[in-house]
Structures are given as structure tokens and as C-alpha cells.
Amino acid sequence: MAANFWESTQRRHWQFSKDELAQMRENLEESEQSLVQMFPLPQRRHLNIYFNQLTGVSELGRLGKRLGVRQQALATAQTYLKRFYCTVEIRRTNPYLVIATALYLALDSLTLDISRLGECEFYMISEMHSQLIVHQPYRTLTSLQSDLFLSQDEANLALSIVNDHYMTDLPLLYPPHIIALTAILLALVLRPNSPGGTATNLAAATAALVQAQSQVPARTGGSSQHTTGVSDKERQQEARLNKVQRYAGFLTESNVDIEGMVDCTQELISFYECHEQYNDKITREQINRFVKARGLDKP
Amino acid sequence: MDLDTHDRGAKGGYQSKVKVMDKYRVVGFISSGTYGRVYKAHGRQGQPGDFAIKKFKPDKEGEQIQYTGISQSAIREMALCSELRHDNVIRLIEIILEDKCIFMVFEYAEHDLLQIIHHHTQQPRHNIPPSTVKSIMFQLLNGCQYLHTNWVLHRDLKPANIMVTSSGQVKIGDLGLARLFHKPLHSLFSGDKVVVTIWYRAPELLLGSRHYTPAIDLWAVGCIFAELLSLRPIFKGEEAKMDKKTVPFQRNQMQKIVEIMGLPTKERWPFLTSMPEYSNLSTLTPPILHPGHHHHPHHPHHPHHKSSSAAASTSQLEKWYYGYINAHASTSSPASNGSLTSLGAEGYRLLAGLLEYDPEKRLTAAQALHHPFFGGSGSASGMGMGNASSTERISGNCFEGLKTAYPTRRVSQDDNDIRTSSLPGTKRSGLPDDSLRPVKRVKEA
Numbered sequence: 001m002a003a004n005f006w007e008s009t010q011r012r013h014w015q016f017s018k019d020e021l022a023q024m025r026e027n028l029e030e031s032e033q034s035l036v037q038m039f040p041l042p043q044r045r046h047l048n049i050y051f052n053q054l055t056g057v058s059e060l061g062r063l064g065k066r067l068g069v070r071q072q073a074l075a076t077a078q079t080y081l082k083r084f085y086c087t088v089e090i091r092r093t094n095p096y097l098v099i100a101t102a103l104y105l106a107l108d109s110l111t112l113d114i115s116r117l118g119e120c121e122f123y124m125i126s127e128m129h130s131q132l133i134v135h136q137p138y139r140t141l142t143s144l145q146s147d148l149f150l151s152q153d154e155a156n157l158a159l160s161i162v163n164d165h166y167m168t169d170l171p172l173l174y175p176p177h178i179i180a181l182t183a184i185l186l187a188l189v190l191r192p193n194s195p196g197g198t199a200t201n202l203a204a205a206t207a208a209l210v211q212a213q214s215q216v217p218a219r220t221g222g223s224s225q226h227t228t229g230v231s232d233k234e235r236q237q238e239a240r241l242n243k244v245q246r247y248a249g250f251l252t253e254s255n256v257d258i259e260g261m262v263d264c265t266q267e268l269i270s271f272y273e274c275h276e277q278y279n280d281k282i283t284r285e286q287i288n289r290f291v292k293a294r295g296l297d298k299p
Numbered sequence: 300m301d302l303d304t305h306d307r308g309a310k311g312g313y314q315s316k317v318k319v320m321d322k323y324r325v326v327g328f329i330s331s332g333t334y335g336r337v338y339k340a341h342g343r344q345g346q347p348g349d350f351a352i353k354k355f356k357p358d359k360e361g362e363q364i365q366y367t368g369i370s371q372s373a374i375r376e377m378a379l380c381s382e383l384r385h386d387n388v389i390r391l392i393e394i395i396l397e398d399k400c401i402f403m404v405f406e407y408a409e410h411d412l413l414q415i416i417h418h419h420t421q422q423p424r425h426n427i428p429p430s431t432v433k434s435i436m437f438q439l440l441n442g443c444q445y446l447h448t449n450w451v452l453h454r455d456l457k458p459a460n461i462m463v464t465s466s467g468q469v470k471i472g473d474l475g476l477a478r479l480f481h482k483p484l485h486s487l488f489s490g491d492k493v494v495v496t497i498w499y500r501a502p503e504l505l506l507g508s509r510h511y512t513p514a515i516d517l518w519a520v521g522c523i524f525a526e527l528l529s530l531r532p533i534f535k536g537e538e539a540k541m542d543k544k545t546v547p548f549q550r551n552q553m554q555k556i557v558e559i560m561g562l563p564t565k566e567r568w569p570f571l572t573s574m575p576e577y578s579n580l581s582t583l584t585p586p587i588l589h590p591g592h593h594h595h596p597h598h599p600h601h602p603h604h605k606s607s608s609a610a611a612s613t614s615q616l617e618k619w620y621y622g623y624i625n626a627h628a629s630t631s632s633p634a635s636n637g638s639l640t641s642l643g644a645e646g647y648r649l650l651a652g653l654l655e656y657d658p659e660k661r662l663t664a665a666q667a668l669h670h671p672f673f674g675g676s677g678s679a680s681g682m683g684m685g686n687a688s689s690t691e692r693i694s695g696n697c698f699e700g701l702k703t704a705y706p707t708r709r710v711s712q713d714d715n716d717i718r719t720s721s722l723p724g725t726k727r728s729g730l731p732d733d734s735l736r737p738v739k740r741v742k743e744a
Contacts, residue, residue, distance in 0.1 A: 118366025119312065119313050121368060122313050122369075125394075126316070132381070133381070133382050
């Protein structure tokens with residue numbers, strides 16, 4: 001239910017361990033070995049980036065953006081897509097039809113020409129056992145924004161991280177509040193131009209989490225000594241550190257799954273790295289190849 | 300059809316993994332409505348118990364059924380029912396999507412409140428035993444509280460939608476109009492403009508409120524409570540039909556409420572004056588006080604006078620209540636397990652708390668469960684819900700202690716073929732007076 005994630009079908013049926021998820025996917029590929037060999041596909045995260053562009057979350061968005069679709073509905077559609085491809089081998093489907101159907105299903109009010117989509121809708125709902133209610137991190141994010149005194153920039157960054165996590169397996173691995181908390185953490189520590197890049201960012205995030213986990217009260221490294229001659233930049237830096245430490249304290253008190261957050265952090269940072277290798281052309285071509293070759297685009 | 304097709308949803312068409320006829324044997328037809336039809340079924344694979352299978356009718360009917368996309372309300376009902384798990388909410392077993400049709404399989408309940416109330420109106424008319432009333436109300440409120448704490452509004456509570464199993468468990472059914480009310484993607488007002496069968500429709504909806512809250516369900520629960528006592532709908536208005544897409548003011552229904560509850564005032568209901576239909580209130584006939592009579596032919600329009608306005612807003616509910624719980628005392632036969640008199644003053648207070656004009660002052664489901672009417676503990680010993688600190692026990696079996704059994708649901712044999720079923724033209728087969736009930740949704744009428 002909307003209020004009770006712990007009793008929800010999402011919690012009971014659509015959250016997996018990494019091993020379970022890997023096993024399910026392996027089974028799917030084994031059931032269609034020849035297809036898998038004949039039609040190689042880019043890594044899953046790259047497929048997700050491609051699908052994400054189609055659904056319109058990104059700036060390049062097409063279908064979704066044109067429709068003025070709201071963020072939560074898009075996130076729901078992406079979740080449907082993920083659930084569906086947990087139980088159905090992608091090469092057996094026309095992903096474009098499946099994406100359109102997921103959007104249609106998530107959107108309540110979208111009207112399109114229906115006949116083929118209507119059939120795919122039956123397929124999709126059936127595979128998902130009519131479990132269509134999706135819990136998302138957005139609510140936690142919104143409610144914590146004021147509690148944690150996040151600036152608008154930080155909140156926006158956290159929001160875009162939440163949007164990005166739909167391109168990873170995280171929605172199938174962790175409850176939404178863990179995602180939201182991780183996104184806030186990353187929004188507080190990520191600095192696009194920090195020397196050392198992702199490694200530094202990852203280190204900063206992990207340090208904060210280790211601190212939260214070990215429940216050691218935070219200490220800013222001798223900052224109190226700098227009473228004079230502090231530059232604005234240093235002052236900002238210090239304010240930010242304080243914020244991160246306050247947040248670590250908050251996590252400690254809230255008794256959340258810190259290990260889960262560590263894992264989410266790693267997944268997200270590794271996703272951003274892998275995003276850099278994404279090749280739109282290759283991804284599109286490889287998908288179109290099996291769709292065309294198998295006549296999946298024909299009614 | 301080619302059952303070996305592997306590329307389902309791609310080539311060769313979608314085929315359901317589960318076939319409704321392989322798994323269930325339909326034994327009869329229960330009812331039909333705008334949504335489709337409901338059948339009674341037994342399991343073919345050793346599943347215990349009986350089942351009610353709700354088949355949604357395809358949007359367009361004809362020789363060749365096409366996929367047309369599943370309606371918003373069906374999707375909503377499917378998604379919500381998949382999440383809900385509570386003793387007092389009808390349980391969904393599974394949903395089968397097969398051959399362009401949707402089959403929702405529910406646990407079967409032998410009775411519903413409409414049928415139980417109807418049974419008591421049969422000669423000799425006799426009241427529903429107070430212990431049964433109490434148990435039904437407690438279980439109904441319990442289910443309601445569960446829905447509301449999970450941000451679900453039922454929006455169409457009425458006796459026909461409240462199921463009762465043969466072991467006396469009350470189950471809220473038919474979530475066809477239910478919605479989540481926590482930050483919905485679309486305003487709750489958009490989409491379906493008119494909800495709740497008119498006799499159970501809350502005054503704020505009648506006055507044009509667009510703000511849907513759980514309180515609308517509690518008003519309906521109040522109406523059902525009254526109906527369990529009097530065996531007839533307390534506010535039995537006539538529905539004004541939709542006129543060219545504009546929703547008319549339901550004058551007749553509001554008049555029925557005013558006759559018993561008095562005219563609402565802004566003193567008791569501060570937001571009253573900001574209701575869209577507020578101006579229409581002045582066109583209603585204020586109730587005329589006739590001691591001992593609540594039903595009387597009302598006179599044509601009465602001009603308001605300052606002196607009469609206090610009387611006009613006086614509630615007749617207490618008089619109504621005692622009229623019923625005492626009137627039946629003499630007629631109740633020994634077999635009817637006691638007079639309603641025992642429900643006493645707390646029964647009136649609970650009723651008045653549920654039929655409160657101001658939705659913000661109206662009892663919530665949780666408050667009602669803690670009402671002294673139930674012993675004040677908010678827990679029922681028979682239901683395994685907390686300890687029994689109440690002085691009196693409320694059973695989780697509303698039939699407990701009854702000497703007679705209610706007749707079981709009538710199931711017709713005319714149409715047992717779930718696969719072919721033609722247009723749903725037939726009404727519910729069970730009760731003769733059901734045809735008098737207003738249709739479920741105005742916009743579809």
C-alpha cells in the first residue's frame with residue numbers, strides 16, 4: 001500500500017538479493033540460448049540508459065517528454081519495465097512496444113492507438129501478477145528536504161540521482177527510502193570537479209557512512225583552530241563538511257541499513273562511470289537488429 | 300488458437316499461463332453490473348472454499364473482441380486488491396488475464412448486508428439482534444480503518460458491498476471505485492466526478508466538495524449503521540440525473556438528510572459557506588417538528604424566519620434512533636436474540652458521531668473503534684486483536700449465538716458459461732428489491 005511499504009507486494013515479491021536477480025537473469029538467458037548468441041546486446045545498464053532516453057527522463061527525451069509526463073509516472077513505467085524483463089527474455093519482445101505499454105500503464109490517462117498495445121498490456125500485467133503499485137523514493141526525499149535543511153541545489157541533485165537510479169538494478173534490490181537516503185548523501189558529497197573525480201567522491205561518501213556506522217561523533221579536522229584568515233571557499237567547505245557530519249549523525253540515530261547505503265553508493269558511482277562508455281548508436285543498432293530480424297515490429 | 304506460441308506479446312499473440320476454466324468450475328451466476336458479471340465457482344485443483352469470479356466485460360462487445368486497453372478503474376481495482384490483506388476486506392486470490400478478458404478471483408462470501416437486512420424485513424419483520432449489529436459495525440469499521448491507514452478510500456460503501464461469510468466474518472467488497480488518496484498523480488476529483496451510491500453519499504459531496512477525505516466513507520458507515528437498526532435506508536432520496544455533463548445539485552437527497560439531521564449551520568460546520576452548492580441549501584424545506592413523527596409529507600417551500608432557524612437546524616436523529624430501538628422492542632420475538640434497546644445511549648452517540656455534518660468533526664474509523672459503544676477498548680476479544688479489556692465481548696463472528704441461519708446467496712443457473720456470457724443485461728439475481736437501488740454511477744447510467 002501507499003503507506004505501508006513493508007506489507008507491499010513490492011517488498012514481498014519484487015525485491016531481490018543480487019544473487020537472486022543474477023540467477024533469474026541467467027535462467028532467462030539459458031531458456032533462449034540460441035537467441036542470446038545470435039543477438040548480442042550491450043550491458044544492461046546501457047540498455048537502461050537507452051530506454052530511459054526513450055521514456056523521456058533525460059534531456060534527450062522523446063515519447064515521455066512530448067507528453068509532459070510526470071516524473072513519478074515515468075519512474076513507475078521504468079519499474080514496470082524492469083519487473084517485466086526479470087521474467088521475460090528481452091529478445092523475445094519488441095522493446096519499443098513494451099516501453100510504450102509500460103508508459104501507458106503507468107500513466108492512467110494516456111490515450112494512444114490501442115489494439116497491439118492492449119495485448120502487450122495483458123502480457124505485462126500478467127507477468128507482474130497485477131502488482132502495479134510502486135513505492136518510490138520521491139516521497140522520502142521531499143519530506144527529508146526540509147528536515148535536513150537541504151539547499152535547493154542539493155535537493156535538485158538528490159532528485160536527479162533518484163531519477164538516475166532507475167537506470168540501475170537498485171529499484172529491484174533496495175527499499176525506496178534507502179535509495180532516497182543514498183541520493184541525499186551523494187548530493188551532499190558529490191562535487192563534479194573535485195580533484196580525483198569519482199574516486200574522491202566515493203571516498204567522501206564512504207567516509208561519511210563509515211562514520212555513521214561506527215557511531216563516532218564527527219570531528220572536523222581541526223577546523224576550530226582556523227579562526228582567522230579563512231577564505232570564503234574554505235568556509236563553504238567547512239559548512240558542507242558540517243552538513244555531511246550532521247547527516248551522518250542523523251543516519252546513526254535513524255538506525256537505517258548503512259551497509260545497504262554503502263552498496264547503493266557503489267552501484268550509483270559505478271553507474272556514472274559506465275555512463276561515460278555508453279554508445280547510443282551501438283545500443284540502438286543492436287536492439288533494432290533483433291527486432292527487425294525476428295519480425296517483432298510487425299503485428 | 301496456437302497454444303505453443305512462445306513469442307507471446309510479440310508474435311502469435313498473448314496467451315495466459317493460467318486458464319480460468321482449467322482452474323475453476325463455474326457453478327452459477329451471482330450478479331451483473333456496469334463492470335461485467337460475477338460468478339460463483341469451485342476450484343478444480345483442490346483449492347479449498349468457494350470463489351467469486353468477477354469478469355470484466357470488454358469495453359466493446361461484438362463478434363470479434365479487440366484489445367481496447369484496460370479501463371482506468373479496472374487497473375486501479377486490480378492494483379489495489381493485489382496489495383490489500385486484511386480479515387475484513389474481501390481477499391483477492393488471483394487475477395487471470397485471458398482471451399482479452401479479465402477475471403478477478405475472490406474468496407466467496409455467502410451473504411451480504413443487503414441480503415441480511417432484507418431477510419429481517421420478511422414477515423414477521425424482526426430486528427437484527429444487537430450483538431450482530433455490534434459485531435458487524437465493529438468489523439466494518441475495522442476494515443475501514445485498515446483501508447484508511449493504507450491511504451485507500453473505498454468511496455462506494457453500501458450494504459450490497461459489505462460481504463459476510465458463513466462464519467460471520469464481515470468483508471468489505473467491491474473496490475471498483477476505490478482510490479489511493481495520498482498524493483495521487485491526478486486530483487481525486489478528476490476522472491470520475493460522482494461517487495458513492497446516492498443514499499450513502501456524504502453531505503459535503505452533495506454540496507459539491509472536491510476535497511475527498513476518508514470522512515466520506517464514515518458517513519456511509521453511519522448510514523449503514525442506521526439501516527441495520529431500521530432495516531431501511533435512512534436517507535432514501537431520489538437521484539437527479541446528469542444533465543448535459545453538468546452534475547446537478549442532489550436536492551431530493553439533501554432534503555432527506557435535512558429532514559432528520561436538520562439544516563446544517565456554519566456554526567457547526569465552519570466551511571459550509573464555502574461549499575459550491577451552499578446557495579442551494581436555502582431552497583430546501585426546513586424540517587417541521589412533529590413530536591414522535593419523523594416521516595411526514597413535507598409542505599411546500601417555507602420562508603425562513605429568524606425564530607424558526609434554530610428549530611430548522613435541530614437534529615431529529617435522537618428521536619429517530621429511540622423511535623427505532625424502542626419500537627421494535629415489543630415486536631421482537633424470543634428467537635430474535637434480544638431487543639435493540641440494549642444498544643442504549645452509546646449507540647445514539649456513535650450514530651451521531653458518524654452522521655456528523657462537518658467532515659472534520661465526523662468520527663474517523665479509528666475513533667469509532669474506540670467508541671464506548673464497543674466497550675471503549677477498541678479491541679474485540681473474539682477477533683484476536685489485543686486484550687479483552689472491554690466489559691462486553693464483541694465477537695468476530697457476527698452470527699455468534701444466533702439460533703437461526705440466514706438463507707444463503709441465491710445463485711442462478713441460467714448463465715453458467717463464463718466464457719461466452721453475452722451482454723450483462725440481467726440485474727443481480729438475488730433480491731427483488733435490489734432493482735429499486737439506484738444505479739452505481741451516474742455517469743454510466
